[in-house]
Amino acid sequence: xxxxxxxxxxxxxxxxxxxxxxxxxxxxxxxxxxxxxxxxxxxxxxxxxxxxxxxxxxxxxxxxxxxxxxxxxxxxxxxxxxxxxxxxxxxxxxxxxxxxxxxxxxxxxxxxxxxxxxxxxxxxxxxxxxxxxxxxxxxxxxxxxxxxxxxxxxxxxxxxxxxxxxxxxxxxxxxxxxxxxxxxxxxxxxxxxxxxxxxxxxxxxxxxxxxxxxxxxxxxxxxxxxxxxxxxxxxxxxxxxxxxxxxxxxxxxxxxxxxxxxxxxxxxxxxxxxxxxxxxxxxxxxxxxxxxxxxxxxxxxxxxx
Numbered sequence: 001x002x003x004x005x006x007x008x009x010x011x012x013x014x015x016x017x018x019x020x021x022x023x024x025x026x027x028x029x030x031x032x033x034x035x036x037x038x039x040x041x042x043x044x045x046x047x048x049x050x051x052x053x054x055x056x057x058x059x060x061x062x063x064x065x066x067x068x069x070x071x072x073x074x075x076x077x078x079x080x081x082x083x084x085x086x087x088x089x090x091x092x093x094x095x096x097x098x099x100x101x102x103x104x105x106x107x108x109x110x111x112x113x114x115x116x117x118x119x120x121x122x123x124x125x126x127x128x129x130x131x132x133x134x135x136x137x138x139x140x141x142x143x144x145x146x147x148x149x150x151x152x153x154x155x156x157x158x159x160x161x162x163x164x165x166x167x168x169x170x171x172x173x174x175x176x177x178x179x180x181x182x183x184x185x186x187x188x189x190x191x192x193x194x195x196x197x198x199x200x201x202x203x204x205x206x207x208x209x210x211x212x213x214x215x216x217x218x219x220x221x222x223x224x225x226x227x228x229x230x231x232x233x234x235x236x237x238x239x240x241x242x243x244x245x246x247x248x249x250x251x252x253x254x255x256x257x258x259x260x261x262x263x264x265x266x267x268x269x270x271x272x273x274x275x276x277x278x279x280x281x282x283x284x285x286x287x288x289x290x291x292x293x294x295x296x297x298x299x300x301x302x303x304x305x
Contacts, residue, residue, distance in 0.1 A: 001210075001213065001233040003192050005217040006141075006188060006233065007185040007189050008022045009225070010185045011182065012223045017082045019085050021086075021089040022185065023089075023210045025186045025190045025193065026210070028058060029051035029192065030193040030197050031193075033051050033116070035099075038107065044197060045119075048191055052187040052194070055190020056182075060179055060183045063182040064179075089211065115200070117198055120198050153177070159172055160172060160178070
């Protein structure tokens with residue numbers, strides 16, 4: 001969830017519109033892993049770099065072939081791009097059906113709801129994917145911090161996100177910054193899809209249902225903050241899992257019918273308390289926390305009196 005949210009935030013920071021097709025790249029990453037495991041004898045863990053690369057290339061192709069031409073022609077660009085990627089979010093998962101048909105009738109292996117968990121290992125009863133995915137996420141977060149604060153390309157990406165016109169006037173290659181952001185975004189999402197083939201499997205249409213969760217995490221953290229995306233993604237993932245177990249204790253299996261509403265609940269509460277996200281303007285700060293604690297203290301004292 002953290003990697004998906006960070007990738008979604010990357011695109012929004014640079015382009016200013018929500019990429020509804022973002023989680024569709026995860027389905028493509030899952031297909032790459034399945035193909036390499038089934039037809040080339042790879043271990044699923046070894047396919048992660050290939051899945052990330054393919055996802056990054058596809059995202060970059062969408063930028064060059066869809067986003068840039070629309071930007072070039074002007075008009076209501078953000079609205080047009082939003083609806084365009086909403087359509088792509090429905091079209092890209094159809095590639096999974098084509099892949100399943102090809103795999104089933106050419107290679108004799110159905111790619112419908114595949115799960116590669118039997119390739120996983122365990123250490124003292126802990127699944128290997130639990131350890132490796134967490135370690136991968138931590139390493140990626142550390143790399144992103146270095147990339148955005150120390151690397152020249154990362155610094156130019158931040159400058160373009162802040163003010164593209166100003167960045168261009170001081171000699172920054174804005175086209176390269178846009179390409180880098182799209183490649184990173186697609187690579188992160190495809191990597192998640194590859195991880196999910198071991199974690200819980202990938203359905204034929206991919207994990208497109210995660211887009212609401214991803215958007216909730218991005219808005220919770222602040223859509224213009226990568227660090228906020230990390231916090232928002234982690235909070236949404238943990239809160240949803242904890243709340244599902246909490247409600248399951250009282251309502252049993254019936255909770256599965258409306259558990260999907262939890263991300264929407266986070267979204268509504270976040271927009272009510274922090275319209276610009278936890279890390280955005282008027283978000284969490286030492287001053288804000290002190291003020292809220294003082295208000296809470298006065299409210300409690302009023303009740304006691």
